[in-house]
Amino acid sequence: MTRDASMSALQMRGLESLVVTRLPIPSPSPHDVLIRTAAATICTSDLHDLARNPFGISLPRVLGHEAAGVVVQCGAEVHALPPGTRVGVHPVVPCGDCEECRRGLGHLCSRMGHLGLDRDGAFAEFFVQRADRVRALPPEVPDALGALLEPVCVCLQAVARAGDVRGRDVLVAGDGPFGNLIARLAARAGAQSVRVVGRESFRLARLRHATPTTTAAPRSADVAILAVSSAAAAAECLTALRPRGRLVIFSALADATPLELFPVHVRELEIVGACNDEDRLDEALSCLRDSTLVLAELITHQLPFEQWQEAFHLARHGHDRALKVALTFPVAQPS
Numbered sequence: 216m217t218r219d220a221s222m223s224a225l226q227m228r229g230l231e232s233l234v235v236t237r238l239p240i241p242s243p244s245p246h247d248v249l250i251r252t253a254a255a256t257i258c259t260s261d262l263h264d265l266a267r268n269p270f271g272i273s274l275p276r277v278l279g280h281e282a283a284g285v286v287v288q289c290g291a292e293v294h295a296l297p298p299g300t301r302v303g304v305h306p307v308v309p310c311g312d313c314e315e316c317r318r319g320l321g322h323l324c325s326r327m328g329h330l331g332l333d334r335d336g337a338f339a340e341f342f343v344q345r346a347d348r349v350r351a352l353p354p355e356v357p358d359a360l361g362a363l364l365e366p367v368c369v370c371l372q373a374v375a376r377a378g379d380v381r382g383r384d385v386l387v388a389g390d391g392p393f394g395n396l397i398a399r400l401a402a403r404a405g406a407q408s409v410r411v412v413g414r415e416s417f418r419l420a421r422l423r424h425a426t427p428t429t430t431a432a433p434r435s436a437d438v439a440i441l442a443v444s445s446a447a448a449a450a451e452c453l454t455a456l457r458p459r460g461r462l463v464i465f466s467a468l469a470d471a472t473p474l475e476l477f478p479v480h481v482r483e484l485e486i487v488g489a490c491n492d493e494d495r496l497d498e499a500l501s502c503l504r505d506s507t508l509v510l511a512e513l514i515t516h517q518l519p520f521e522q523w524q525e526a527f528h529l530a531r532h533g534h535d536r537a538l539k540v541a542l543t544f545p546v547a548q549p550s
């Protein structure tokens with residue numbers, strides 16, 4: 216590869232401002248790999264970043280944190296992922312050194328690095344990531360599916376934070392890609408029943424191992440997982456919980472959320488959070504390979520990078536016809 220080669224990248228420059236630009240191909244630090252992007256999926260959080268920039272990303276920044284590709288160059292200290300390896304990535308980079316990291320909670324690192332937030336992400340022809348956050352993809356996992364490595368990780372965390380769901384009735388609020396994925400993983404974890412509350416018939420029809428519903432009956436669930444950014448849905452989840460039930464707040468609620476806490480008091484309910492995951496990459500890989508989960512069908516659209524505007528439009532407004540939308544990149548040598 217030529218050292219000063221440049222690449223095409225999709226840069227956020229302000230609220231609702233995305234621009235395709237040329238940037239130098241990044242070079243890997245000693246513990247990094249340089250990855251030629253093959254597929255990158257659009258996340259709800261990319262849409263939130265564009266709309267409100269809730270994490271205060273300093274701009275300009277290349278977004279994109281769900282990706283798969285091919286290793287093209289390794290940092291001096293990387294020996295396990297030789298060039299040519301097809302990989303999926305996890306965007307979170309724990310520092311390994313702060314108080315949270317030292318007590319084994321790297322996913323809550325106080326100096327966390329994150330693709331697309333504090334460093335350029337994967338909506339580009341190339342990106343770098345620390346090698347320990349990268350996994351080789353087995354041949355049966357195609358690129359776009361491999362881009363779901365991190366979404367599967369964080370959804371596994373959402374289910375894990377619900378506690379032992381075996382034999383229990385699980386309610387998932389939200390019929391989007393995350394709700395659909397969490398429902399499949401809750402069933403895999405042994406839930407007795409999984410119901411998904413949603414509004415879009417297109418999306419509710421794409422559930423597996425779960426029953427679609429438009430409302431949740433009071434006291435009908437042992438566990439509720441909030442997978443939609445809606446205060447009303449959070450309240451409905453609390454109402455749906457039986458005594459000693461647990462609510463997992465997985466979705467980001469942008470504003471202060473009024474919740475009736477009296478039921479928490481009298482029914483001994485619990486409310487816990489879930490956002491990143493505790494190194495669930497290897498379990499996520501086995502989920503991607505699991506033919507009973509059929510996670511590939513969550514990716515309803517694959518569009519070439521040049522059609523990014525259409526892809527973002529679909530991800531934002533296509534609730535009646537889309538779940539996950541992937542940007543794909545031609546397999547080509549750097550210019």
Ligand SMILES: [Zn+2]
Binds near residue numbers: 258260280281366
């Ligand atoms: Zn994401």
Ligand SMILES: [Zn+2]
Binds near residue numbers: 309310313326
């Ligand atoms: Zn840390």
